[in-house]
Amino acid sequence: MIVVTGATGTVGGHVARLLSAHHPTRVLGRSRGRLREAAPGADAVGADFADRRSLERALDGARALFVVTTDPSRPDHDENLLAAARTAGVEHVVKLSALAVTDEGATDLITAWQRENEERVRACGLAWTILRPRSFMSNTLSWAESIRASGAVLTPQPHSRNASVDPRDVAEAAVVALTAPGHGQRHYALTGPEPISPAEQCEHLAEVLARPVRCCEIPLERAYLSWARRYPEPIAQALLDSARRQGEGAKQHVDPAVEKLLGRPARSYRDWAKDHAERFG
Ligand SMILES: NC(=O)c1ccc[n+]([C@@H]2O[C@H](COP(=O)([O-])OP(=O)(O)OC[C@H]3O[C@@H](n4cnc5c(N)ncnc54)[C@H](OP(=O)(O)O)[C@@H]3O)[C@@H](O)[C@H]2O)c1
Known part of the structure; x- marks a missing residue:
């Protein structure tokens, strides 16, 4: 039995659907209804990262665990998952x-x-694999409303490049690590096939949608104010720091790990855009 967390989210959802087609799979989360909808082929169990006992129950009989957590103010979430995994006798943890x-x-x-x-994962005493993706191509879904409404994207640093990765490739890499031998005590850097800028992503979207998509630059300070309206201040600050690093070219490196793990080239942004065109109206 393989247990997947984050199955109502982006990467965990793909992992759960891929796994459950061939392996006994359990999905663990706060809403069994949402889990059943996201991964109909998996066994859905209610559990919360904040509640260690619920995690122990959900992990009973599991051989492997896929860990996705999202809240930097809650280090206890990862601690609880690892403690419960040890108690339940899980052998291998794959961490996003x-x-x-x-x-x-x-x-x-x-x-x-x-x-x-x-x-924590490296010190937990179990076999582990750590997946280190670059930015998800699916982050550009946040542009969908503005593209539908005005055919425009507002972004800081439109010409800064990022070797962003298709989350479906991240999920396929996770499935390999969870099911094939030889991936214990390894880190994998998961990137797309090339560094790409927001301006270039807009060009691909325009081609796929067969209509213009303008890429309009906004100052970083304005982007920060919009993040600060949506997120707590420390998260908005982290996004600002991250955007600055991208502007300095820190996120351009392409790693061959996706191709080595999956035996085929990493999907391009154009592939991603074609497969998600309907989301942009
Ligand atoms: N986005 C990027 O560009 C990027 C790049 C590199 C790395 N990452 C990493 O990727 C991870 C996010 O992956 P994602 O985008 O696939 O996640 P996501 O779509 O945001 O989904 C988060 C999942 O976590 C579940 N969850 C949240 N709190 C929970 C709790 N207390 N108990 C049980 N389940 C809980 C949610 O379930 P419910 O809400 O349904 O309960 C949901 O399924 C983060 O660790 C991030 O640092 C992201």
Whole structure:
């Protein structure tokens, strides 16, 4: 039995659907209804990262665990998952981290939290695999409303490049790590096939949608104010630091791990855009 967390979210959802087609799979989360909708082929169990006992029950009989957590103010979530995994006799933990942990200049809250999460995983006494993706291509879904409404994207640093990765490739890499031998005590840097800028992403979207998509630059300070309206201040600050690093070229490196793990090239942004065109109206 393989247990998947985050199955109502982006990467965990793909992982659960891929796994459940071939392996006994359980999805763990706060709403069984949402889990059943997201991963109909998996066994859905209610549990909360804040409640260790609920995690122990959900992990009963599990051989492997896929860990996705999202709240940098809650280090107890990863601690609880690892403690419950040990109690339940889980053999292998695959952890979704972030490639920023390898950037020396990355000292923001989210990256520091992921570094600590990785430390916990490496020290947990179980077999582990740490996946370190670059930014998800699906982050550009946040442009969909503005593209539908005005055919325009407002973004800071439109010509800064990021080797962003298709979350479906991240999920396929997770499935390999969870099911095939030889991936214990390994870190994998997961990137797309090339660094790409917001302006270039808009060009691909325009081609796929067969209508213009303008890419309009806004100052970083304005982007920060919009993040600060949506997120707590430390998260908005972390996003600002991250955007600055992208502007300095820190996120352009392409790693061959996706191709080596999956035996085919990483999906391009154009592939992603074609497959999600309907989301942009
Ligand atoms: N976005 C990027 O560009 C990027 C890049 C690199 C790394 N990452 C890393 O990727 C991870 C996020 O992955 P994602 O985008 O696939 O996640 P996501 O779509 O935001 O989904 C988060 C999942 O966590 C579940 N969850 C949240 N709190 C929970 C709790 N207390 N108990 C049980 N389940 C809980 C949610 O379930 P419910 O809400 O349904 O309960 C949901 O399924 C983060 O660790 C992030 O640092 C992201």
